[in-house]
Amino acid sequence: MTESTPATSGILAGYRVLDCSIAMAGPFAGQRLGDLGADVIKIEPTTGEWQRHSAAGGARGNRINVSFLSLNRNKRSVAVDLKAPEGRDLLYRLVSKSDVFLQNYRPGVAARLGVDYESLRAVNPAIVYVSISGYGEDGPYRDRPGQDLLLQALSGAMLSAGATGTPPQAAGQYLVDAVTASTAFEAVLAALLHRERTGEGQQVTVNMLDVITTLQMQEISVFTMGGVPQERSAEPHAHVYIRSPYGTFATTDGYLALAMPHLPTLGDLIDEPSFASMDGEADGWSRRDEIYAKVAARLATRSTAEWYGVLSGAGIWVAPVYSYADLVDDEQIKHNGTFVEYEHPTEGHVKTPGFPYRFSRTPARVDRGAPLAGEHTREILAEVGMTPSEIDFLATSGVVATASVS
Structure with a gap:
């Protein structure tokens, strides 16, 4: 574990994660690691990560929209221009004192920026490097957009429910993104366990197409081994491989x-x-x-x-069949403490889904809400040995951005 990592609580306390990912799958995986106590540092452009500017459902906040807020708690933010040589050197400095590097750049972008696995392994041979892509690091679909709905369409899952002659129906949530996040989270834990046993870092690749395909382990095996085709019936049916009803x-009211x-x-x-x-x-x-x-x-x-x-x-x-309004008021949800509530310095009262795991001795907790872009730039750069004057120079030259909640 990294000695300079600030003390935190949780089962992953002492590990430092550099989260260079955007949108949902990568940030959600990083949030899971932060929930368990890892020091997750979000590396984002000086203008802020893409998700800060794209609000799902139009749910905008004061300074942070709901989408970003929901996927980036328990992180600190450094806003830096990685295209500038000084910005790349700054990242290498952070990598030398970190345990995990998480990114979901389009294939080829990491190499152009000088933050691919080989480059970072030269800086820190023990780094666990996790790369998330839409379709894989190479191959004929390498450059296709890895968007959730498109992956659902390619996965075959849309034709496992519904009725003949009706349009295929997508899941009512960002299913591929969410499952990919959980898969990347699992992969980080496994790679860290390997490193604890051997001292070896390694590259881990996760792609959304394989994730959503393997999620259908049972259904696809019914087709590939049992020879049973997907045949939707005339009436709506929730799963082609399960008997009616x-x-x-x-009903009269729902x-x-x-x-x-x-x-x-x-x-x-x-x-x-x-x-x-x-x-x-x-x-x-x-x-x-x-x-x-x-x-x-x-x-x-x-x-x-x-x-x-x-x-x-x-x-x-x-x-x-519940609506979200029914769900949040459900007695079992309340009993489980499924939602967490806390006060955010710019967004006020936050109520959001909490943690899908429980630990008797090292519980997950919210230590901080989602950061502003560059909110922790100064504090984190000071932790890796940069002086106030060096940080001021980077800020005035536009290599890094800083922010204050006040």
């Missing part, structure tokens, strides 16, 4: 999700006598549309709460 159904019930039992509960003689594993496949239509007609007659009580009480797998 499986999906969402309208929607209910229903998953693979025992058909005779379901028939008794919803007053559908034709289900009594049906076999789920046979009819659930061959009569998918018929079963969906009959379930849909029955569930449309009563409220979500009424049907949930009837069906869940009989052991049927069922759940209401």
